[in-house]
Amino acid sequence: MSTIAAFYGGKSILITGATGFLGKVLMEKLFRTSPDLKVIYILVRPKAGQTLQQRVFQILDSKLFEKVKEVCPNVHEKIRAIYADLNQNDFAISKEDMQELLSCTNIIFHCAATVRFDDTLRHAVQLNVTATRQLLLMASQMPKLEAFIHISTAYSNCNLKHIDEVIYPCPVEPKKIIDSLEWLDDAIIDEITPKLIRDWPNIYTYTKALGEMVVQQESRNLNIAIIRPSIVGATWQEPFPGWVDNINGPNGIIIATGKGFLRAIKATPMAVADVIPVDTVVNLMLAVGWYTAVHRPKSTLVYHITSGNMNPCNWHKMGVQVLATFEKIPFERPFRRPNANFTSNSFTSQYWNAVSHRAPAIIYDCYLRLTGRKPRMTKLMNRLLRTVSMLEYFINRSWEWSTYNTEMLMSELSPEDQRG
Numbered sequence: 001m002s003t004i005a006a007f008y009g010g011k012s013i014l015i016t017g018a019t020g021f022l023g024k025v026l027m028e029k030l031f032r033t034s035p036d037l038k039v040i041y042i043l044v045r046p047k048a049g050q051t052l053q054q055r056v057f058q059i060l061d062s063k064l065f066e067k068v069k070e071v072c073p074n075v076h077e078k079i080r081a082i083y084a085d086l087n088q089n090d091f092a093i094s095k096e097d098m099q100e101l102l103s104c105t106n107i108i109f110h111c112a113a114t115v116r117f118d119d120t121l122r123h124a125v126q127l128n129v130t131a132t133r134q135l136l137l138m139a140s141q142m143p144k145l146e147a148f149i150h151i152s153t154a155y156s157n158c159n160l161k162h163i164d165e166v167i168y169p170c171p172v173e174p175k176k177i178i179d180s181l182e183w184l185d186d187a188i189i190d191e192i193t194p195k196l197i198r199d200w201p202n203i204y205t206y207t208k209a210l211g212e213m214v215v216q217q218e219s220r221n222l223n224i225a226i227i228r229p230s231i232v233g234a235t236w237q238e239p240f241p242g243w244v245d246n247i248n249g250p251n252g253i254i255i256a257t258g259k260g261f262l263r264a265i266k267a268t269p270m271a272v273a274d275v276i277p278v279d280t281v282v283n284l285m286l287a288v289g290w291y292t293a294v295h296r297p298k299s300t301l302v303y304h305i306t307s308g309n310m311n312p313c314n315w316h317k318m319g320v321q322v323l324a325t326f327e328k329i330p331f332e333r334p335f336r337r338p339n340a341n342f343t344s345n346s347f348t349s350q351y352w353n354a355v356s357h358r359a360p361a362i363i364y365d366c367y368l369r370l371t372g373r374k375p376r377m378t379k380l381m382n383r384l385l386r387t388v389s390m391l392e393y394f395i396n397r398s399w400e401w402s403t404y405n406t407e408m409l410m411s412e413l414s415p416e417d418q419r420g
């Protein structure tokens with residue numbers, strides 16, 4: 001058995017964001033490789049009319065968990081969903097649940113976040129900064145806690161070109177921002193947001209940087225590590241290749257390309273498409289949890305998990321691969337034949353948006369109206385183009401991330417764990 005899998009045996013693990021893309025794959029791997037773990041606590045809120053239990057059943061009944069049910073038939077008993085809303089004081093966790101979490105938790109994986117690029121500063125600070133501070137406070141009251149693993153993003157310092165595995169200070173202290181958001185009204189917050197976020201391209205990356213600072217400032221004597229993945233894509237190998245249930249970022253663009261909605265985007269063809277498979281990220285998370293708990297590094301280590309340094313792929317190459325895949329396995333009833341053109345020229349991009357995206361959408365909506373159906377393509381196209389424009393900053397640049405800590409960790413793993 002692998003050293004890492006053995007380490008998680010008998011442990012009580014707390015995961016935030018377990019209903020999200022990364023959180024689900026993390027839970028799957030934990031149950032599949034360490035079926036003798038004691039319990040996984042997940043902090044969940046009811047959503048879309050579903051209770052906590054319904055949400056858990058939906059996850060466990062998905063294709064992702066098919067192998068888990070073979071190796072861990074009592075998985076339902078080992079998962080403990082705790083009602084929590086990270087937007088509220090003390091996460092609105094009941095006293096009894098809080099007591100259990102504080103006295104039993106051995107390892108924390110903090111994945112929950114708002115990943116919306118256009119979220120409001122108030123909400124993004126609440127979730128990505130204040131909730132992280134609150135969780136650290138809880139962690140400091142857990143006598144059995146061995147490691148706290150915070151998931152950040154490789155783009156938390158994307159205002160820099162070369163990024164080291166260190167926590168960079170933000171110009172304004174997180175505490176000052178949290179305090180001022182308590183009394184400023186929304187109109188003033190909207191006005192000062194561009195001044196606060198300065199050269200960060202959006203509120204998401206800015207608040208993730210603030211979240212890291214909070215981790216550094218509130219770490220007390222906890223054993224903490226920060227993981228910074230770049231763009232997290234579908235599974236590479238585990239539990240099977242190609243699983244993804246998230247249409248954020250490039251996943252959505254790939255689907256829109258396959259359906260023939262999107263045929264041209266403003267991207268620099270030679271810029272690195274730094275996508276990293278979700279199972280690779282999860283493997284690192286588990287290795288970091290083990291290393292942090294067992295080796296207790298003196299300071300908070302930051303780990304980059306990016307692909308550009310190991311196996312670089314640019315957007316042009318990515319486009320060719322995506323088209324080749326849709327050629328072989330096309331979507332049912334695509335809007336048009338898939339195509340992927342890239343341009344870094346704003347004028348050409350606007351021309352394509354008008355001719356290749358907006359005009360066909362308007363024509364299609366006319367056809368829908370004439371045939372007595374509700375028009376929907378213009379609305380969909382506008383949403384799509386808005387998403388693409390929010391990603392423009394990231395698909396027109398390349399970054400260099402140092403990976404000393406990640407390489408050091410690899411060298412500490414047994415040959416079996418190195419294979420994943």
Ligand SMILES: NC(=O)c1ccc[n+]([C@@H]2O[C@H](COP(=O)([O-])OP(=O)(O)OC[C@H]3O[C@@H](n4cnc5c(N)ncnc54)[C@H](OP(=O)(O)O)[C@@H]3O)[C@@H](O)[C@H]2O)c1
Nearest residue numbers: 017018019020021022085086087111112113153229231232
């Ligand atoms: N995906 C990527 O490409 C990527 C890249 C780099 C870093 N990351 C980082 O990885 C982590 C996970 O990202 P992801 O892609 O898995 O995001 P995701 O799919 O959007 O999941 C976000 C998770 O946070 C939970 N959450 C949000 N608001 C909450 C609240 N008020 N109370 C309780 N839970 C709440 C969500 O719960 P609900 O299901 O109830 O909404 C969900 O489980 C984040 O920290 C993100 O910054 C992601």
